[in-house]
Amino acid sequence: MVGSLTVCAADEVAEGHAVMATTTAFGEDQPLIIVKWHGTIRAFRNWCPHMGTPLDWEPGKVWNYDRTQLMCATHGAVFEPDTGLCTRGPCRGQRLHGWQVDIVDGMIVVAAG
Ligand code: FES
16 A cells, blocks of 8 residues: 655755655555755655665764765765765665655645655
């Protein structure tokens, strides 16, 4: 079954920060990263395509030092925050799995995309 989740108010996600959430879909928990980049909110599965570990080095810490890319804490792969494309690291060319994001009455709703 494909799940959807109302995460929080859209204005609670600031540029360069992340909100973490978990929903259930495809028969298992799906940890999600919700980020805003250049005013657009995106949702990605918190699962690195290299070895399947979460990206965050501590809860919610998924940005690199200058907050321009998402970064995996395990081996340092970096990902574009708008597309999820890995541009550097051991999984270069692969992508974070993106989820569909809708803003409904000011709330962020994510669904498996
Ligand atoms: S597990 Fe993410 S870069 Fe290796």
